[in-house]
Amino acid sequence: MAGKVWVALQQRGDELHPMSGEAIAAGVRLAATVGSEAEAILLCAEPGTAAETAARYGAAAVRVIQHPSLGAYTPGAFTGALSAAASTEAPGWIVLAHSYQSVDYMPRVAHALDAALVPEVIDFRADDGGVIWTRPVFAGKMQAEVRVRGEGPVVLSVQAGAFPAAQGEASAPISTLDLAADITPDREVLGVEEVAGEHVDLTQAPIILAVGRGIGGAENMDKVEELAAALGAEIGASRPVIDSGWLARDRQIGSSGQTVAPKLYIAAGISGAIQHLVGMKGSRCVVAINKDASAPIFAISQYGIVGDLHEVLPALTEAVKEAKA
Amino acid sequence: MKIGVCIKQVPDTEARLRPSASGQWIDEEEIPFAINEGDEYAIEEAISIAEQTGGEVVVVTVGPERAREALRKALAVGAHRAVHLADEAYAGGDCWATARALAAVANRESFDLILTGSQSADVGFGTTGTLLASMLGWPHAWLVVGLEVADGSAKVTREMEAGKNELLQIGLPAVVEVQAGINKPRYASLKGIMQAKRKEVAELSPADLELDPSQVGAAGSRLEFLSVSVPPKGEGAQILEGDTAEVATQLVDKLRTEARVL
Ligand SMILES: Cc1cc2nc3c(=O)[nH]c(=O)nc-3n(C[C@H](O)[C@H](O)[C@H](O)COP(=O)(O)OP(=O)(O)OC[C@H]3O[C@@H](n4cnc5c(N)ncnc54)[C@H](O)[C@@H]3O)c2cc1C
Ligand SMILES: Nc1ncnc2c1ncn2[C@@H]1O[C@H](COP(=O)(O)O)[C@@H](O)[C@H]1O
Numbered sequence: 001m002a003g004k005v006w007v008a009l010q011q012r013g014d015e016l017h018p019m020s021g022e023a024i025a026a027g028v029r030l031a032a033t034v035g036s037e038a039e040a041i042l043l044c045a046e047p048g049t050a051a052e053t054a055a056r057y058g059a060a061a062v063r064v065i066q067h068p069s070l071g072a073y074t075p076g077a078f079t080g081a082l083s084a085a086a087s088t089e090a091p092g093w094i095v096l097a098h099s100y101q102s103v104d105y106m107p108r109v110a111h112a113l114d115a116a117l118v119p120e121v122i123d124f125r126a127d128d129g130g131v132i133w134t135r136p137v138f139a140g141k142m143q144a145e146v147r148v149r150g151e152g153p154v155v156l157s158v159q160a161g162a163f164p165a166a167q168g169e170a171s172a173p174i175s176t177l178d179l180a181a182d183i184t185p186d187r188e189v190l191g192v193e194e195v196a197g198e199h200v201d202l203t204q205a206p207i208i209l210a211v212g213r214g215i216g217g218a219e220n221m222d223k224v225e226e227l228a229a230a231l232g233a234e235i236g237a238s239r240p241v242i243d244s245g246w247l248a249r250d251r252q253i254g255s256s257g258q259t260v261a262p263k264l265y266i267a268a269g270i271s272g273a274i275q276h277l278v279g280m281k282g283s284r285c286v287v288a289i290n291k292d293a294s295a296p297i298f299a300i301s302q303y304g305i306v307g308d309l310h311e312v313l314p315a316l317t318e319a320v321k322e323a324k325a
Numbered sequence: 326m327k328i329g330v331c332i333k334q335v336p337d338t339e340a341r342l343r344p345s346a347s348g349q350w351i352d353e354e355e356i357p358f359a360i361n362e363g364d365e366y367a368i369e370e371a372i373s374i375a376e377q378t379g380g381e382v383v384v385v386t387v388g389p390e391r392a393r394e395a396l397r398k399a400l401a402v403g404a405h406r407a408v409h410l411a412d413e414a415y416a417g418g419d420c421w422a423t424a425r426a427l428a429a430v431a432n433r434e435s436f437d438l439i440l441t442g443s444q445s446a447d448v449g450f451g452t453t454g455t456l457l458a459s460m461l462g463w464p465h466a467w468l469v470v471g472l473e474v475a476d477g478s479a480k481v482t483r484e485m486e487a488g489k490n491e492l493l494q495i496g497l498p499a500v501v502e503v504q505a506g507i508n509k510p511r512y513a514s515l516k517g518i519m520q521a522k523r524k525e526v527a528e529l530s531p532a533d534l535e536l537d538p539s540q541v542g543a544a545g546s547r548l549e550f551l552s553v554s555v556p557p558k559g560e561g562a563q564i565l566e567g568d569t570a571e572v573a574t575q576l577v578d579k580l581r582t583e584a585r586v587l
Contacts, residue, residue, distance in 0.1 A: 075465070099486070100484065100486050103451055104467045107452040108456075108458075110456070111459040111460065116421075116548060117420060117421065118548065119452055136449065137553060138336070138351075138449070139446060146550055149547055150547060186495070187466070187493045188494040189493055190480070191492045192492070193492065194489060195489065195490055207586075239505065242506065243506030245509070250488075252488075255486060258487075284586060285586045287576065294555060298558065298562045302562060302563065302584060303565060303584075304563065305572050305576065306564060307569060307572070311569045315569045315570050319577040322574075323578070323581065
């Protein structure tokens with residue numbers, strides 16, 4: 001049998017991070033593909049409810065590595081623990097969520113194990129004894145199929161939303177995995193802060209008009225404001241708009257900003273990178289306005305307008321005003 | 326303080342991308358290239374630290390001849406020297422191969438700090454900087470939105486999910502992988518552009534770095550790109566047709582009567 005598939009879990013507080021359920025789903029499917037078995041590995045100071053929750057997602061076993069240094073996340077301690085355990089048990093694959101925490105230490109684990117690294121997997125298939133992985137390139141505008149060359153373990157992360165978590169009735173056995181290694185944090189965590197801002201709460205807005213880099217500059221924001229006023233919409237933005245200083249940080253939507261699900265979301269001049277999509281794909285109706293007909297945002301939209309937003313936004317303002325008159 | 330900045334030249338965000346004839350990568354003919362967005366912020370961060378501490382900034386890229394332009398731009402905004410790993414042998418590297426080459430440069434230069442971007446806009450591994458740190462035996466921080474360097478250590482603000490930041494302290498030397506938005510990159514002045522022409526750009530072959538050609542580029546990589554394609558659209562959007570005024574009216578009408586969200 002091929003080596004086992006390990007899924008390295010992540011905690012949020014004492015709960016299981018939601019992306020870990022998806023990572024288990026990917027691991028279970030991978031195990032079926034390569035004829036192996038998936039085990040979920042929890043690195044923690046205290047398992048909390050995470051181990052029990054993980055046990056319901058379809059893995060064959062949940063194994064807990066417990067150590068006081070695994071409380072506050074540090075790449076040094078997490079790499080030390082996971083790579084020491086993996087050196088002993090030699091899993092063939094280590095699956096992680098493509099999250100801010102896991103990707104921070106995943107390359108170190110790969111280095112420690114001399115493993116190939118496949119970040120941000122969105123799909124895979126068996127091929128001639130191996131596995132072919134699909135992952136986004138060019139921020140999701142294209143996707144690539146890649147294959148690992150050579151022998152040895154493979155460390156991979158799976159993109160948010162690509163492998164839906166499947167919670168079942170059965171509960172996998174939970175056991176402890178003894179750590180035979182000294183592990184040391186390699187950074188000091190001084191604290192956590194909320195990103196400063198005037199705290200615009202976009203989560204309650206029924207309509208959001210979101211603008212992206214395609215707006216071109218702060219000087220064009222009046223067109224956006226006029227349409228937002230006509231619609232009664234809040235204004236949101238993709239990250240480059242914020243990074244360029246065209247709007248305040250608290251209007252950012254996406255993985256490092258707010259998560260919204262309005263009834264209507266209009267995305268103007270936004271390409272549709274995953275980090276943006278995770279913050280808005282729960283919206284009831286998405287409209288995309290983009291001059292590039294192949295922009296990925298159209299794939300998750302209900303209505304699309306292919307055109308220059310500098311013309312489309314004022315025309316929409318007129319049409320909305322007319323309809324409301 | 327001697328600061329290394331790893332930069333990559335990538336297709337401009339506006340570039341129209343098409344698969345190449347072989348289908349394994351995109352067609353790079355006639356598309357505009359630019360410095361990777363995150364790396365522009367890394368350059369700015371390095372220059373402003375050097376201005377405060379009187380240090381030297383060395384920009385390093387692994388990339389073909391065209392990437393010389395990216396180095397020149399970095400020199401024009403204030404980097405002092407450049408290292409260009411342009412040899413054919415470096416081409417087609419994954420994060421393993423690229424980090425290995427960058428680590429060899431770091432060892433040769435004895436940097437006190439290395440800045441990188443968090444993710445490249447083309448292959449988008451998000452792993453090269455951390456792998457580099459691991460190879461050097463240095464600490465790292467990924468997704469950095471704030472950096473303060475003070476004797477022997479760095480205070481780092483790292484982005485977390487959902488609008489939170491984490492404050493960290495790491496020892497130097499370290500690899501700090503900056504995130505877009507950490508600063509305001511400056512523009513090159515005319516004087517800067519003129520001066521850049523006289524600044525040193527060293528080309529180093531694998532032999533210069535005491536690396537075997539089999540350790541870098543496609544040969545030194547664990548990942549092989551088989552194909553690139555435009556992602557399937559699924560059901561996709563209903564695209565509205567007509568002149569601008571017509572589509573605007575159509576959309577408002579559909580939002581009212583079909584989707585019932587207005
Ligand atoms: C760790 C991490 C976290 C991130 N967090 C976030 C986040 O929280 N939120 C977020 O949004 N991004 C985030 N990003 C960035 C993300 O990867 C993308 O870079 C970003 O979402 C792209 O923004 P954009 O679509 O506005 O810009 P681009 O991708 O540059 O797209 C601009 C679009 O505008 C179109 N356009 C240009 N001109 C016009 C015109 N005149 N009329 C119509 N259309 C036009 C273009 O065709 C293009 O599709 C994050 C990235 C990383 C690595
Ligand atoms: N070919 C390269 N030359 C120099 N630096 C690179 C190269 N590839 C990646 N990097 C650096 O590593 C960062 C992350 O890239 P990646 O791991 O490809 O997402 C980039 O922002 C660069 O700072």
